[in-house]
Amino acid sequence: MKKERKVFKELLPPDEAMRRLEERVPPTPPEAEEVPIEEALGFYLAEDVKSPINLPPYPRSAADGYAVRARSTWGASEDEPVELRVVGEVRVGEAPGFELKEGEAAEVDTGSALPPGADAVVMIEYVKEVGDKILVYKSVVPGENVLWPATDVYSGQPLWKRGTRVDSRVIASLASVGIRKVRVWRPKVYLISTGSELVEPGKPLETGKIYDVNTYSLQARLREEGFVPIVHGVVPDDKEEIKKAILEGVEKADVVVTTGSTSAGPADFVYRAVGEVGEVLVHGLAFKPGKPVMLGVVKGKPVFGLAGHPDSAYFNLERLVIPYLRKMVKADERSQSSTKAVAATSFVGAKGRRTHVPVSLLTDGSRWFAFPASHSDHAMVSYSKADGYIVIPETRRAPVEPGEEVEVWLFKDPSYKGAIVGDTDVAVDAVVERLDYPPKMLPLGSYSGAYASKMSLRSVWISPEAVGKEVEVEVVAVGRGERVGVPHKSSFLYPFFSKFLEVEGISREELQKRFVRVTMPTPQALASAVASGEVDAAITTRNAAEALGLDWRPLSKAKLYIGWTEDHAELGREVLNEFLRRGG
């Protein structure tokens, strides 16, 4: 059977694609749900809220002491106290049953209602009780230690607009004015992971299979933003099954999100499924990661067919689905935190596509510097540690140059206690294991370590070209065979590839004919790939080989320099000592 193949001819700009979807399926709110205020946490108000009462509702004492008319106390001092007659008391929770006149006082606690006629409270600290009288040693002014009605909020005051996301302070204000229930919007999002290759985490993984990530990452991300995921789970690459799942989704939820099965290959089942039960509006987006996006409508509900790679799906959700959902609940345009940073290296956008590059940030104390979170594509685990990401517009042709200012959209606060950047080795892992805090790791190789050294970025740097203490590392070969693990160009091990060929007796020509080169970023990755059989042979360090119990053959010695900024001296010395302890 000859399969149809489709190539994305037209890649729509993301804004234009979303405009098409929103025109066809306007983002209207789901039905509002009335919930107790504590259950509204994290969701969006479906109504404008006004205060039904004045707050405080009546004058209250702000201290323990005696309610008085302020002028009764005038002239009082430590030497010449004023005497007042105690005519009653008002306990917290009681309604005062009498009126207060000049020369009189009433005992009150913090929070007591003030009796009519009182306009101030003398704190207990400045009073001496003598029978049914008190001596007041300090005068007060009208209003002192009193919370007046309507000073916080007045009856009818607009409090919150619909679309407000409910946080603990919103809840505090609602409880304060006596509101027990509010109406909120909680859009439901149906999540379908497609792919016959998907295995549930926790189960064993055979070659060809891959763990289902999107079911877990997308539901968590939606919850973080106050939306309600309904998890369908994994559906194999089968048009009929996908169709069934989507039809279930539009019944049960407001929005349907699928991941995978959207590429322009024979496995483009989501596109076909939506085409049969609804309408495909967009297929193929000028977006990276996550080009093969499908936007469609089924029974009046929007269906987002996201790309399958976990990072693609994550960015598709972040930049397409979540903004749509926020419009549904009338939330303001998201004010995602961002920060300016200096590009520490060049960043290349995919031609004609809006490119999202996860980055890690280091600082020199005054500016942030942005490094790529990974050298490889689709590196979800590395990305999960990124501080944020930069966006290279689809219209930009030239790469972002080192030194250029970039805007970094933050996943989290980028500040850090410790950071290690450059050529890492198992010595670094050992140090990290002992620390009681997680340092920021940038295992990006020699260039990054040298850059951090040159710019004095707050960190420990490791690189053959950095300023610091010299350590020697033994470079070795491990394993034998045709699939060869080769260090990434950015690694300090890279120059030893020729030496490897020489020692192993492999000619350049033979290399090209017989060998498959597998590029990997760190000594640990290289050793680990041999240990687990993913490659047959590799160049790595003796330390990395020994950590995994691999036999090794010596190739050469490499010199690394380890340095640090003053605030990283302790961590730096730990790393240095660990390298020295393990020896070259």
Added chain:
Amino acid sequence: MKKERKVFKELLPPDEAMRRLEERVPPTPPEAEEVPIEEALGFYLAEDVKSPINLPPYPRSAADGYAVRARSTWGASEDEPVELRVVGEVRVGEAPGFELKEGEAAEVDTGSALPPGADAVVMIEYVKEVGDKILVYKSVVPGENVLWPATDVYSGQPLWKRGTRVDSRVIASLASVGIRKVRVWRPKVYLISTGSELVEPGKPLETGKIYDVNTYSLQARLREEGFVPIVHGVVPDDKEEIKKAILEGVEKADVVVTTGSTSAGPADFVYRAVGEVGEVLVHGLAFKPGKPVMLGVVKGKPVFGLAGHPDSAYFNLERLVIPYLRKMVKADERSQSSTKAVAATSFVGAKGRRTHVPVSLLTDGSRWFAFPASHSDHAMVSYSKADGYIVIPETRRAPVEPGEEVEVWLFKDPSYKGAIVGDTDVAVDAVVERLDYPPKMLPLGSYSGAYASKMSLRSVWISPEAVGKEVEVEVVAVGRGERVGVPHKSSFLYPFFSKFLEVEGISREELQKRFVRVTMPTPQALASAVASGEVDAAITTRNAAEALGLDWRPLSKAKLYIGWTEDHAELGREVLNEFLRRGG
């Protein structure tokens, strides 16, 4: 019965108080719980997590197309394609059953495992299929369109430290490496609201009573930080009942938090209850708001007796309880976001107490300017709209001066779309009601409006001393009686108090003898307090009086000036027109 009264003699600095507690009850983790990764969202890892696998676990195609040996394609171009023999296909999810040699190709989809021998993938876009052969129109380099094993993460790589708070990206990384369950720490916090005056929101409020806020605000705040509130609910001011609740709390939870009943008055029940079943370590803190804090230990568990005012309890929780809980789960010191700002007015700390002042921020486009979130104390509803707060150290004697730089600890992103600052009136409420976004409101009176005008802060300002369009507002008297609502000094209505006395025929002497002055911030608050009977008479605007259907007597006319920055022109004109429409 003569009640005991206690005055706080010694107010401990907060750090010293917490040191005492932590020495006596070290913040140790609760028992770890193993949960599916999706249920770990928001909680703290109880274990260091390493990757059990390489990722990718085997070489995968990053595109739809044909797996090849890169060198087989060298020389290919649009004019001179290279011909390769198709020897098989690898569908996503399948293990490849053959090895690839030079001159051969195998059909693959995005995500397919690469057959051994292949080192690159030619995208389908550059291939023409001819029978069992393909024509390749573009050469590839080794590694092109391939995700190599262990390039994202290597087997054994440390991923996350214990104490890491689990977010959607942590979950993505755990699923990626096949981890289905993790152990997390979820400290349980028992919440007890004390006070006979407390009424559940939603119920009617009698004089002397107040709504229970802390049950709702504290549980929400704890949830936001990944801790598990267990709500006991309201307990009356009764030592035995409080004792019982605390004993229940130390059985069911890791930490007990009470609010209220801690002041040094006769209602100091928490102090006495803890003293009887455990030990009081600290009573009275150099802290504002929330001085009467009690720290104790009962059956080996920490008990935090927080102050009862909702804002006091909120700040006590924020700065004392949450840091303790974070230490329990080994979280890093909180990197709460903060920003520098210019003090727009003076801020006075309480003598000898660490003072927390909620603030609202406006910007001139380059710097932030900090205004108090409210003129009155314990104004939880106003505080709930604050952008953050400043901290005035307990050791500082002089007030913070206008123009001084302050650090603002942020509740939320302070950026805004629209802002209205200064002398607000019902006209402003009407505008706010019509807007489809919530403007930032700073109803702080004439000084603030004039300051925003002078500094060109991005906003609409309203003040008798601002630069802008003139509008006339009619100042009126409403109601009659002894409790008189008087405008706050910061209000444009304040100068009309003498006129009020003159028109109403009240002498200064009589005023001091017979009247109670209740100071309120805005015309709406003044009118609203008369309408609801909290005061008998007030000075307000005709518009505010009429909005509530109050009879009014004319006093005078006030001139206000309404201006705006360029980016607030639309909002400014709306406000201006509403004032003009309503007339003076």
